[in-house]
Amino acid sequence: MNRTAVYTVFIAAVLSLGLLIGTNNIPGEWYQSLAKPTFNPPNWVFAPVWSILYVVIGVVGARMFLAFRHTAAMRLWLAQMILNFLWSPLFFGMQDISSALIVIIALLIAVAAFVIASWQRDRISALLFLPYFAWVAFATVLNSSILLMN
Template sequence: MNRTIVYIVFVAAVLGLGLLIGYNNIPGEWYQSLAKPAFNPPNWVFAPVWSILYVMIGIVGARMFLDHRRTTAMRLWLAQMILNFLWSPLFFGMQDISSALIVIIALLIGVAGFVIASWRQDRISALLFLPYLAWVAFATVLNSAILLMN
C-alpha cells in the first residue's frame, strides 16, 4: 500500500469529517445567548485551530494504521475520533451541555491515553498529540465553565 496515499486519505477523512460536523453544528443564537467565562476565545479562533489539529490527528492516524495497526494506541486513536466527532452534535446540535461535558471528559482521557500508549512505539505521534491534548483540556474547562454558568 502506498504510504503517501494512506496519509492523504487519513488527513482528508479526518479534516473533511471534522469540517462537515462543524458546518452542520454552527454555534447559533442559543450559543450566543449563553453566559461564558472571560477566557472564552472569540468564535473565529475555533475553525483554524481545529483545522490544524485535524491535519495532525489525520497524520497520526495514518502513522498508526501503517505501522501500529493492531495496538492499543490505534484503538485509542479510533475511540478518540468517535468521541471528538460526537461532541459538537451534542453541544451545539442538541444543546446538551451536560452530555457534551461527559463526552469531552472521555475524549480527554482517550487523548491522554493515546499519548501514553504511543510514547514508546511512536514518539512522533505522541508528540503530535500534545497540542491536541492541551486544546481538549482547555475545551473541557470551557465546557465545564459554561455548564456551571448556565
C-alpha cells in the same frame, strides 16, 4: 496502498468529517445567549485551530495505521475520533451541555491514553498529540465553565 495514499486518505477523511460536523453544528443564537467565561475565545478562533488539529490527527492516524495497526494505540486513536465527532452535535446540535461535558472528559482521557500508549512505540505521534491534548483540556474547562454559568 502506498504511504502517501494512506496519509492523504487519513488527513482528508479526518479534516473532511471534522469540517462537515462543524458546518452542521454551527454555534447559533442559543450559543450566543449563553453566559461564557472571560477566557472564552472569539468564535473565529475555533475553525482554524480545529483545522490544524485535524490535519495533525490525520497524520498521526496514518502513522498508527501504517506501523501499529493492531495496537491499543490505534484503537485509542479511533476511540478519540468517535468522541471528538460526537461532541459538536451534542453541544451545539442538541444543546446538551451536560452530555457534551461527559463526552469531552472521555475524549480528554482517550487522548491522554493514546499519548501514553504510543509513547514507547512512536514518540513522534505521542508528541504530535500534546497540543491536541492541551486544546481538549482547555475545551473541557470551557465546557465545564459554561455548564456552571448556565
